[in-house]
Amino acid sequence: MKPTRFIDLVPHIVLIVGVLIFAYPIYVTLIGSTWDSGTIGRGGLPLWPGGQGMVNYAQAWAGEAGERALYTPVRTMMLNSLVMALSIAVGKIAISILSAYAVAFFRFPLRMAFFWLIFITLMLPVEVRIIPTYKVVADLGLINTYAGLAIPLIASATATLLFRQFFLTIPDELLEAAKIDGAGPVRFFIDVVLPLSRTNIAALFVILFIYGWNQYLWPLLVTSSGDMETIVTGITKMIGTGESANDWHIIMATTVLAMLPPVAVVVLMQRWFVKGLVDSEK
Amino acid sequence: MATVEIRNVRKSYGPVEAIKGIDIAIQDGEFLVLLGPSGCGKSTLLRMVAGLEGITGGQIAIGGRVVNDLDPKDRDIAMVFQNYALYPHMTVFDNMAYGLKIRGIPKAEIRARVDKAANILELGRFLDRRPSQLSGGQRQRVAMGRAIVREPAAFLFDEPLSNLDAKLRTQMRVEIKRLQDRLGITSLYVTHDQVEAMTLADRILVMNHGVAEQIGTPLEVYQRPASLFVAGFIGSPPMNVLDGRIDDHGEVVLVPGGQRLPLPQPRPTDAGRPIKLGIRPEHLAVAAEGFSIEVELVEALGADTVVYGRLPDSETLLVRMAGIPTVRERDRLTVTPQDGALHLFDAVTGRRVE
Incomplete structure (x- = not known):
């Protein structure tokens, strides 16, 4: 009895310690966003909530002038980030599910060549191709537009690969049964493949939304006006380098706000997300 | 339709x-x-x-x-x-x-x-x-x-x-x-x-x-x-197949072991022809003379019994009998095919010989 109890205890302790380590910085941020800049500036941030929360959040949200600088309002940056993250997630899923459908279900010349072409782009992260991509986007006049923010990030080998692997697990007989039932490729896609993929789509949506939301380097390059600032780049721009002091209370409030949409997506889609990762519903 | x-x-x-x-x-x-x-x-x-x-x-x-x-x-x-x-x-x-x-x-x-x-x-x-x-x-x-x-x-x-x-x-x-x-x-x-x-x-x-x-x-x-x-392929247990030869008068099939099995009709044109002889296990019955086998294995299926017998030249012969077993391993049995139970196949092509 005793050894089993001990063995049960160890993983729990490890997990609790892990959770504390992960949660502590977030807690500090939450607390920090409720104090005034003076308290934080003195370096003695208490571990309990202060009374400035409402004021700080209102200020960050509306972008009124801070004590030292003028920022893009959080509501603008949130909207930009939301548009970008949604376009990337939806666009990536739409394009990759269609290309995976083609690669997995159709026999056409150079099929495997196309598959490998898609596949090898996995080896090229955004950073590697960022200069040519920037050139193309600039030539197309897409600097400081939503299209410029989202389109270059939409093509996705990873999602294509994931969908293809899932499609390969759909039994051939199902396709044949549909053929005999009279469903053409488009009908089969809409009536059978899409519904069967919904948990995978949900899981990918969560991952891709967060991926899009957290984009840093690309938005930094492709936006130059404050109106097009995304929240992740916006936060880093708030933190001055060098000697200048920072409005930590506003930065922390902004950070908390920046966390909310990804958290909401994860919480809302958690059930599907987990389902998509663990089972394939056969 | x-x-x-x-x-x-x-x-x-x-x-x-x-x-x-x-x-x-x-x-x-x-x-x-x-x-x-x-x-x-x-x-x-x-x-x-x-x-x-x-x-x-x-x-x-x-x-x-x-x-x-x-x-x-x-x-x-x-x-x-x-x-x-x-x-x-x-x-x-x-x-x-x-x-x-x-x-x-x-x-x-x-x-x-x-x-x-x-x-x-x-x-x-x-x-x-x-x-x-x-x-x-x-x-x-x-x-x-x-x-x-x-x-x-x-x-x-x-x-x-x-x-x-x-x-x-x-x-x-x-x-x-x-x-x-x-x-x-x-x-x-x-x-x-x-x-x-x-x-x-x-x-x-x-x-x-x-x-x-x-x-x-x-x-x-x-x-x-x-x-x-x-x-x-059809029939369970499968048909017994033995190598044989039609005798020189075209009247009986000779199988190794000296057994002579009369043909239903004489076929003088096939005299001397080597042949594959098929007999279904269910068409073999205990008789006074015929194939002498030593029982190697008895499978009692309830409704009927499958006997695995060994011929003197060491080929296996399956016999299917109705009912529960009446023989035991190592018993000696003499079985003979029923009338019209012989299937003849060409020794080379395996096609049926009518």
Whole structure:
């Protein structure tokens, strides 16, 4: 009895310690966003909530002038980030599910060549191709537009690969049964493949939304006006380098706000997300 | 309802010929079973009829219409698959209705047809369930329901019972037979199970290596196997095959061990011809003279008993006796074939010698 109890205890302790380590910085941020800049500036941030929360959040949200600088309002940056993250997630899923459908279900010349072409782009992260991509986007006049923010990030080998692997697990007989039932490729896609993929789509949506939301380097390059600032780049721009002091209370409030949409997506889609990762519903 | 004609149909995968010219005309309402070991091409032939495989040579006609270049959906056939191939995200009702919906049949009629099929198959209670909530037998019935509601010219069954356990298989076999009798729809049924073939078929097409070894009613195939292959494939336990020679007068078959078995009719033209001699285990009976065997193994199956005997020249001879065992291992037995129980096959080609 005793050894089993001990063995049960160890993983729990490890997990609790892990959770504390992960949660502590977030807690500090939450607390920090409720104090005034003076308290934080003195370096003695208490571990309990202060009374400035409402004021700080209102200020960050509306972008009124801070004590030292003028920022893009959080509501603008949130909207930009939301548009970008949604376009990337939806666009990536739409394009990759269609290309995976083609690669997995159709026999056409150079099929495997196309598959490998898609596949090898996995080896090229955004950073590697960022200069040519920037050139193309600039030539197309897409600097400081939503299209410029989202389109270059939409093509996705990873999602294509994931969908293809899932499609390969759909039994051939199902396709044949549909053929005999009279469903053409488009009908089969809409009536059978899409519904069967919904948990995978949900899981990918969560991952891709967060991926899009957290984009840093690309938005930094492709936006130059404050109106097009995304929240992740916006936060880093708030933190001055060098000697200048920072409005930590506003930065922390902004950070908390920046966390909310990804958290909401994860919480809302958690059930599907987990389902998509663990089972394939056969 | 329609005839299905298969005219000199061939199928090649590159240089490999999987089907080497099959010819058969299936009558309207007939139940044809394609029987053979795995890899003999029986499923390929069925899939060619369905339109899921291309036809390399020859013609397939359903209801008098050549369908070689038609899509599966235009061939007016319905297929039941081994693993059921139900749409996992649809209810039983939607699974059955899907093909009708695509064909644009009015909702009320779809409802009526599905209800009717569900009634026949006793699926009424399950119409709102998903396939994952059904047992194997129920899923297979849904798959059949999907075929029935289409009211096709022909049913194609691709080993539909292989995924079921033995008891359920027997039960479903009876159901399929009853269903086909009732609906009278031309059916092609692929199986490797000889019991399914014998019980379901109006005619059996026995295939081996892409060739039709024999086409005939179940009893024809059992009583007059056209080749050694068919003789060995149909019947359980399998037919005994011994090397023999017709004597110089063409009256008896000589088998090693000195045994002389009289032929039903004398065949002087075959005098001296080496031959393969087939005797079914159930056609051997204990007698005063005949093959002398030493019993090696006794399998008591309840209703009957299979005795594995060893001939003096060390060949094995199987004997099937009715009832519970009366002999034991190491006993000596003398058995002899019943009248007319000898099957003669050419020693080289394996074809039946009439």
